[in-house]
Amino acid sequence: MKVIVVENYQQIGQLGAQIIAGVIKNNPNAVLGLATGTSPIGIYQNLVEMCQKGEISFANVKTVNLDEYVGLDGTHPQSYRYFMNDNLFNHVDIDKANTFVPNGVAENLQEECTRYTTLVNNSVQDIQLLGIGSNGHIAFNEPGTPFESTTHMVNLTENTIKDNSRLFDDISQVPTKALTMGIANIMNAKHILIVANGKNKAQAVYNMVKGQVNTTCPASVLQNHPDVTVIVDKDAASLL
Numbered sequence: 001m002k003v004i005v006v007e008n009y010q011q012i013g014q015l016g017a018q019i020i021a022g023v024i025k026n027n028p029n030a031v032l033g034l035a036t037g038t039s040p041i042g043i044y045q046n047l048v049e050m051c052q053k054g055e056i057s058f059a060n061v062k063t064v065n066l067d068e069y070v071g072l073d074g075t076h077p078q079s080y081r082y083f084m085n086d087n088l089f090n091h092v093d094i095d096k097a098n099t100f101v102p103n104g105v106a107e108n109l110q111e112e113c114t115r116y117t118t119l120v121n122n123s124v125q126d127i128q129l130l131g132i133g134s135n136g137h138i139a140f141n142e143p144g145t146p147f148e149s150t151t152h153m154v155n156l157t158e159n160t161i162k163d164n165s166r167l168f169d170d171i172s173q174v175p176t177k178a179l180t181m182g183i184a185n186i187m188n189a190k191h192i193l194i195v196a197n198g199k200n201k202a203q204a205v206y207n208m209v210k211g212q213v214n215t216t217c218p219a220s221v222l223q224n225h226p227d228v229t230v231i232v233d234k235d236a237a238s239l240l
């Protein structure tokens with residue numbers, strides 16, 4: 001794992017975007033694995049700026065997102081499809097038909113999971129961007145999730161519901177279930193870029209980088225991946 005400690009959130013955004021832009025410049029048909037949450041927003045802002053200046057193009061890029069809440073369709077402002085449109089896709093030259101997010105309102109959620117795993121197996125991520133939950137989750141793979149898991153439906157932990165409730169009017173509106181790429185689908189990416197900022201991520205970052213590799217901290221599995229870049233600010237790195 002290559003760990004880069006930067007001063008602040010702004011620098012995570014700049015450096016993270018440079019790495020992703022490098023992947024696109026190297027391969028204009030790249031498959032980007034993308035993430036939601038507050039952590040990657042700065043990266044998306046920088047990528048939008050680079051695209052608007054003509055430095056990169058998403059015209060032939062394909063994207064696969066990590067996860068989606070069950071019960072929220074893409075028009076719901078808290079859905080991850082809405083988030084991606086709002087923070088990235090609406091502002092760059094991407095063909096939305098080449099952007100994929102699990103469908104949290106599919107009639108048969110089990111079939112949707114199988115479909116999504118086939119999709120990511122056929123479109124292996126050249127780079128997978130990740131955030132980390134304060135309990136060490138990646139995507140919505142909560143502690144205890146087997147490392148060999150593929151796309152599946154999860155019951156969100158109380159901790160995650162509480163963390164994510166800041167984006168909803170009321171905690172009772174946070175969905176209790178989600179569809180998520182599994183840990184095996186994430187580990188299949190050629191390169192992984194994981195970003196974190198703030199003191200409340202320090203323990204999870206420590207467990208990911210220096211802790212034992214086990215399912216108690218799902219992100220610790222990344223120690224087994226051959227090509228991982230971790231970008232953290234000083235606060236998130238404070239226990240390293």
Ligand code: GLP
Pocket residue numbers: 035036037038039040066067130131132133134137138139140160164
């Ligand atoms: C959610 C997402 C994760 C994300 C995590 C942390 O649970 N499913 O992919 O990494 O939140 O979010 P934030 O970056 O807002 O702290």
